[in-house]
Amino acid sequence: MQFRDLKAQYEALKSDIDAAMTQVASDCNFISGKQVSDLETELAEYVGVKHCITCGNGTDALTMMMMAWNIKEGDAVFVPDFTFFASGEVVSFEGATPVFYDVCQDTFNADAESLEKAIKAVIEEGKLTPRAIIAVDLFGQPVDYVTLEALAKKYDLLLLEDGAQGFGGMIGERRACSFGDAATTSFFPAKPLGCYGDGGAIFTNDDEVAEYLKSIRVHGKGSFKYDNVRIGWNSRLDTIQAAILQVKLKAFKEYELDAVNKVADQYTELLKDIVKTPMVPSDMYSSWAQYTLQLDSEEERDALQAYLKDQGIPTMIYYPKPMHKQLAFEGVKEYVEYPVTEKLCKTVLSLPMHPYMKAQDFEEIVCAVQKFFESKRI
Numbered sequence: 001m002q003f004r005d006l007k008a009q010y011e012a013l014k015s016d017i018d019a020a021m022t023q024v025a026s027d028c029n030f031i032s033g034k035q036v037s038d039l040e041t042e043l044a045e046y047v048g049v050k051h052c053i054t055c056g057n058g059t060d061a062l063t064m065m066m067m068a069w070n071i072k073e074g075d076a077v078f079v080p081d082f083t084f085f086a087s088g089e090v091v092s093f094e095g096a097t098p099v100f101y102d103v104c105q106d107t108f109n110a111d112a113e114s115l116e117k118a119i120k121a122v123i124e125e126g127k128l129t130p131r132a133i134i135a136v137d138l139f140g141q142p143v144d145y146v147t148l149e150a151l152a153k154k155y156d157l158l159l160l161e162d163g164a165q166g167f168g169g170m171i172g173e174r175r176a177c178s179f180g181d182a183a184t185t186s187f188f189p190a191k192p193l194g195c196y197g198d199g200g201a202i203f204t205n206d207d208e209v210a211e212y213l214k215s216i217r218v219h220g221k222g223s224f225k226y227d228n229v230r231i232g233w234n235s236r237l238d239t240i241q242a243a244i245l246q247v248k249l250k251a252f253k254e255y256e257l258d259a260v261n262k263v264a265d266q267y268t269e270l271l272k273d274i275v276k277t278p279m280v281p282s283d284m285y286s287s288w289a290q291y292t293l294q295l296d297s298e299e300e301r302d303a304l305q306a307y308l309k310d311q312g313i314p315t316m317i318y319y320p321k322p323m324h325k326q327l328a329f330e331g332v333k334e335y336v337e338y339p340v341t342e343k344l345c346k347t348v349l350s351l352p353m354h355p356y357m358k359a360q361d362f363e364e365i366v367c368a369v370q371k372f373f374e375s376k377r378i
Contacts, residue, residue: 001352001361003314004190008356013247020243033239039246040201046253047177049203051210054237055217058164058186061200062090062134064216064235065160065182068209069132071096076128078118078157080110081323082341083136087162088323097128100324102338106279108138108292112147114336119155121335132158137166137176139318139350140192140289141280145171145179152180160184163203168192168257168287176287177203187237187245192260192287193252195241259355260288263362267291267351270366274373290318291353293369298346304372305349311368316350 002008010017020035027033036054044052055061071077073095079088081100088098099122102114115133122128133152135143145161152159159180163169167185169176177183185191187199204210215221220232264286268277276294280286295301305315322341324334351365 001313001364003316003352004354005356006189009354012356013251016247017244020247021240024240024243030239031236033242035239035242035246036237039242042246042249043201044203046249047175047203049178050205050207051203053202053210053213053217054242055200055202056235056237057198058184058188058200059086059090060235061184061186061202062086062160062162063093064213065184065202066090066094066096067216068212069158071131074129075131076122077131078115078133079323080134080136081338082108082319082344083138083323084164084319085323085326087134087136088329096131098323098329098332099335100338101336102340103344105340105344107141107281108344109141109143110135110148111340112144112151116151118335119157130155130157132160134160134162135180136162137169139278139292140165140169140287141284142166142169142171142176142179149180164191165289166287168252170285172283182206182209187241192289193245193248195245197238197241199237199241199245256355257287260353261286263353263355263357264288264291266362267366271369274370288353290350292318292348292350294344295347295349301347301349304369307372308368311364313365313368314352317348318350320345
């Protein structure tokens with residue numbers, strides 16, 4: 001059994017993926033081939049924005065937006081405490097200060113009250129300049145951007161949607177990666193839409209930002225490759241990855257999103273009475289990067305994980321340590337408290353989740369979880 005079965009996906013798409021990779025090998029345009037620009041057009045149309053700029057990975061995508069906004073030393077960028085390290089790492093990489101805020105227990109996403117409290121505390125202290133908010137669409141579900149966009153406007157802050165896990169999600173009729181002032185995503189293999197290596201993308205409606213991003217991803221190029229008008233770096237999506245993503249995007253739109261939502265609905269229906277299952281607000285649609293349970297304690301979480309491991313069922317803990325407790329952020333001031341994040345880190349457990357889930361595997365997982373809780377009642 002696989003946690004996210006990429007082998008099953010490959011078998012389902014094998015003929016198209018093989019043909020796409022063979023075409024790239026035949027063309028020998030391994031860097032900046034036609035497939036890259038075609039993919040960017042397809043992604044922009046799917047998300048509903050003017051520009052998609054692909055790059056080497058999701059972390060580079062975040063960093064490039066920090067560069068585009070001239071985030072620098074003395075600036076404060078507000079980052080959720082419950083997220084993957086890269087969301088805060090990119091802030092420090094630019095010399096700015098990450099200011100962490102707490103999340104909501106039901107959705108795992110930004111707690112607007114905690115965020116506003118952190119913003120006010122930074123303003124009152126007067127040592128840092130508040131510049132931007134990073135909001136993370138955790139586990140496939142978009143953040144409440146209606147609330148966060150209003151908050152960003154109130155304090156004159158830029159808002160960046162980190163859609164690394166949320167690509168494919170929706171709020172009403174708007175797709176993830178279309179919110180805020182810009183958005184980023186990751187094509188890491190295990191993401192809802194993943195390639196066969198690393199890759200990322202940035203989404204924006206700002207023409208000037210788009211041109212800047214296209215420049216810095218190729219060593220700050222100007223009108224042509226050897227005309228360098230600014231300091232940039234090398235972060236391009238390989239043609240072969242773009243070709244693979246074109247095939248996967250088609251399947252993603254046609255049936256994969258529906259499939260993972262059906263798996264999630266079945267999980268919830270069968271487990272909701274014995275354990276806390278994920279909650280998706282009625283106006284939202286999740287791409288289910290993860291299906292994450294919340295247990296009553298760290299001891300119960302660890303016991304369930306060990307029990308499932310004995311049954312041959314893989315699980316993951318996303319995330320075992322809050323951002324503010326990472327050694328790399330030692331010395332970074334804490335402007336608010338993080339009770340929800342600290343609890344989640346001790347109680348969350350993610351079950352296998354992907355669009356190619358076999359009925360037998362699904363039944364095995366559900367039965368094992370049910371038996372674990374039945375044994376506790378005896």
